[in-house]
Amino acid sequence: MKIRNREELTSHGYRQGRKLALDIIEYALEKVDPYRATKASVRLCGRTLMVGDYSFDLGKVENIYVVGAGKATFPIARAIEEILGERITEGIIAVKDNQKRPLKRITVEEASHPVPDERGLQVCRKVFEIAEKAGSKDIVFCLITGGSSALCPCPVDGIPFSDKKIVHRLLVTSGADIMEINTVRRHLSAIKGGRLTSRILPATIINLTVSDVIGDDIDWNTDWTTADPTTLEDAVQVLKKYHLWEKIPDSVRTYLSEPSPEKETPKDFTGKLLYSHMVVKSRTLCEAAAEKVRDMGLTPYLLSSSFGCESREAGRFLASIAREVKLTGNPFRPPCVLIAGGENVVAVDAGAQGFGGPNQELAASAALELKDFDTIVVCTMDSDGTDGPTPFAGALVDSSTWRTATEKGFDVFRTLIDHNVTPMLKETGDLIDAGADTGTNVNDLVLCIIH
Template sequence: MAALNNRNLKADAEAIFRAGLQAVDPEVCVRRHLRLDGNRLVVGETAYALDRIGKIVVVGVGKASTTMARAAEAVLGERIAKGLVITKYGHGVPLAHCQVLEAAHPVPDENGVTATRALLDRVAGTGPDDLVLCLISGGGSALSPAPAAGIRLADKQATTRLLLACGATIHEINTVRKHLSRIKGGQLCRRANGAAVAALILSDVIGDNLDIIASGSTAPDPGTFGDCRAILDRYGLWDRIPGPVKTRLEAGCNGKIPETPKPGDPIFARVHNQIVGNISAALGAAEKVARSRGFTPLVLASTIQGEASEVARVLCAIAREVTLSGHPVAPPACLLAGGETTVTLKGTGLGGRNTELALAAAMELDGARSTLLLSAGTDGTDGPTDAAGAFADGSTLRRAKALGLKPAACLADNDSYHCFASLGDLLITGPTRTNVMDLQIVLIAA
């Protein structure tokens, strides 16, 4: 991509994005909240007397679980009696005291079922004198499938695919997931047999809701079977979900199956949850680097959600206002946003929410001479692709058409990936082994 207005905005945007990533490095985040203080282990704001702990068991789920575990091993070393973490294929790192198992994301697979069974066995082997240290990050929902009685893995896979394709939010998807599981929605704590449970959590959801991150394995669940029915009705999925799922949810709505554990349940009496990193931390670091590179930064929101293409239109409208009037900030400016958009699948192409947002932005920015947008996932994976996201500017449409591409048709077919791949404007990071949702960076040169 050519320099815009004598600035290489593409390089600036990537540097700002990577600063955000560095701020939520899982090892750094864990080490801030896990330390030894004499004969005490301090986890977040809770201290445990080591001479009163029988054994320490470490378990983890999520895209960042192995790097979080590496930090825990650096602190605890041989004090770890047993350890097991589950992460996405290709995201593992060598560990000395914790077994690493890999599984599929975002649709669960049999390896995930086997790995989750092993994790539950580790926790079930604890008792009142022990401590279970849980390392939880985004992606944990798909990576820890433990189908409830009467539910097959195939049923969960089909339900997950339907929810992902309809544009449901992660809050809605995880509400349903919790009620089809034996581990989610606080149910991991039922397996701890009265052991103390301390969870360090890297948030990938808007609002840092403990019950939503990785479907809240260590948190009370305010959701109900009735909420699940309402979500599926809202998206017209009730008559499309597998029969066993419908049967279970109907039984739950009729009070024939126990609900997930709610706030106040005694199983949470010795459970402590601590957020160690989130999108706000990433935005704060991005803001500092943007300023150091000569831009006036403005954080618009850390709670962006909605259809990716609609969010793109709003961000580009603000960018146009900056160019035209100098409001709400004068150029050179950096608009920053974070959150998680959705895509309602209507085509058969390849892409994710970030490349879709970028391609929609390209439509809005066509001809703009001084504006660039980068939308990218902090986990390094945008939907089912190997890209984190993509860059778009005022030349994107022109260059695409010169290659014989039809950007509008690509957008309609949800085929944003191939469009940006042809242009060389994908951001490829590889696995970042962290996950705090997505960052949108809009640069407007002077």
């Protein structure tokens, strides 16, 4: 079981709907398990290594190296080590705090997320050391999953690491989506935007990833080694769009204001021995949820797998559909379950001192709109088990949330404005505890059960 506080979550409110929501989540998370997916798609047959549709003759390979970082990287590394065993020469991966488990051939190090720290920088330097050992008869596995930007950071020359951390912090609270955030990060990183490839070549590169990007674009998921279509000017425009240009450190602004061919990221790796395989797609989470709903005898409606707006507004939008369904049977007849996936954002004003995350804000916003509807449940969580900077995965709410919060002295609307929903949801008993680690990391999952 991924959810640790199931008893608390189902002890109040619309219990039947809450139990259904948690059953759906548990099933969906199992279906996006990176360890199982890797074991299913990477196989060793004699001396032939099969990776998805690709095959590699290990009889011609001298060394196999493994590098990587991310919130879903450890289970992939574990599977690769079990498959290849002593064929692995050396490896290192970075995982978030409390994810570290021992492996025999691959070193596992913890680092900070979402804002990077020195531990991640040290891992990145070791990744470079391994990459530069690789020769033309070697294979380098790159296990890149969501969170790698923070867990394995290294700024380009001319930008202090402390300044790169400031940019990370500004971006994740700006309201920018993950592709915009990574557009900036790529151009300030010595490893992202395909820059690691130049250190690894002429060795063969095999990317394995779990998608946490809307649309499951392989290049955005594996951007240590794949060519970068964005430019320095694109990074500048993102910073200006979110009014960050004047807030970023001088070193970053100077670097981006003086473009040159040498500063640009690689744009083309045609003809290089570069292979990528996605072991889990983000959309699979929503599809698995729909499958479980059907097994329960209910009707699922997958609204979108690409939610990507302000979390408060996403909550209001979802609640408005739920009310319409309940009151008029339009556009769907109850009982039914609305499903959505993606990655919503929260724009936090400078100086805000609240504590919360995008999924918790979505849930609190929905709860405010559904306070008069006793048989509607909204459940929303980050699939990796941590919503924003909190140790909680998300929240499970219904009409009891607003009533309990009000009785305990909370103004639900005010907590949303102040981005301080976690303390309120903790008091109402509606926070989802997944132990800060589910073992996977695709997109968020949003459920709305309507009876």
